Amino acid sequence: MPFVTTRDGVDIFFKDWGPRDARPIVFHHGWPLSSDDWDGQMLFFLSKGYRVVAHDRRGHGRSAQVSDGHDMDHYAADAFAVAEALDLRNAVHIGHSTGGGEVARYVARHGEPSGRVAKAVLVSAVPPLMLKTETNPGGLPLEVFDGFRQALAGNRAQFFLDVPTGPFYGFNRPGAKVDQGVIWNWWRQGMMGSAKAHYDGIKAFSETDQTEDLKAIGVPTLVLHGEDDQIVPIADSAHESIKHLRHGTLKTYPGFSHGMLTVNAGTLNADLLAFVEA
Numbered sequence: 001m002p003f004v005t006t007r008d009g010v011d012i013f014f015k016d017w018g019p020r021d022a023r024p025i026v027f028h029h030g031w032p033l034s035s036d037d038w039d040g041q042m043l044f045f046l047s048k049g050y051r052v053v054a055h056d057r058r059g060h061g062r063s064a065q066v067s068d069g070h071d072m073d074h075y076a077a078d079a080f081a082v083a084e085a086l087d088l089r090n091a092v093h094i095g096h097s098t099g100g101g102e103v104a105r106y107v108a109r110h111g112e113p114s115g116r117v118a119k120a121v122l123v124s125a126v127p128p129l130m131l132k133t134e135t136n137p138g139g140l141p142l143e144v145f146d147g148f149r150q151a152l153a154g155n156r157a158q159f160f161l162d163v164p165t166g167p168f169y170g171f172n173r174p175g176a177k178v179d180q181g182v183i184w185n186w187w188r189q190g191m192m193g194s195a196k197a198h199y200d201g202i203k204a205f206s207e208t209d210q211t212e213d214l215k216a217i218g219v220p221t222l223v224l225h226g227e228d229d230q231i232v233p234i235a236d237s238a239h240e241s242i243k244h245l246r247h248g249t250l251k252t253y254p255g256f257s258h259g260m261l262t263v264n265a266g267t268l269n270a271d272l273l274a275f276v277e278a
Contacts (some may be wrong), residue, residue, distance in 0.1 A: 100125020
């Protein structure tokens with residue numbers, strides 16, 4: 001399997017499909033998943049002639065299950081290690097959920113300074129800040145994330161079944177069409193990773209204030225969010241992020257869930273392609 005080794009010695013698994021001279025689209029997955037969560041988008045863009053790249057975040061999927069570095073700074077640096085190793089230029093970086101936070105920090109700290117990024121997309125993304133604080137009164141209370149940690153430590157396998165069965169894809173909504181394959185694929189990806197990485201990652205995605213990252217992004221940035229997102233509520237994420245982006249465009253989807261990239265892939269893929277080709 002292909003790996004890139006970071007400066008601090010962590011082996012990061014990656015996929016690199018398509019013509020090497022084609023424009024690269026780089027995908028950053030959400031918590032606690034892997035690059036496999038992007039299969040629908042990677043196959044779609046591959047069919048359109050693009051080079052598609054995705055990596056497993058440290059401690060997730062097939063990447064090394066290291067003890068440390070489960071924070072946005074390391075996540076972004078690891079993504080840069082992949083971009084450097086593959087010499088990706090003029091790339092579009094697309095991130096979902098925690099991966100959206102990773103994209104924001106990558107673009108601000110690494111992508112633009114190195115001249116490697118052309119556009120960015122934040123899908124159902126966690127920036128600017130999920131946690132409720134004095135300066136972020138619309139965020140979620142710390143007790144919500146403490147509950148995640150307690151459930152993960154107590155019975156990770158059950159927790160990773162409850163999340164996709166319920167709020168992640170909106171399967172808990174009346175009349176929802178439940179897809180068991182989607183649920184088990186989410187569970188499979190989650191259980192491949194490290195409990196330590198997943199536990200520490202909760203703090204990373206909930207307590208990292210990325211307001212300054214958003215302000216620093218100068219490339220065109222598309223913000224996509226489902227209006228019925230029960231995991232990352234739209235009011236304190238997309239609606240706030242767009243205020244800080246210099247060249248941002250916001251598109252929202254009535255009734256769509258946090259996992260809309262999977263269960264509404266046809267709609268999302270068309271909108272992503274339109275932005276990439278604009």
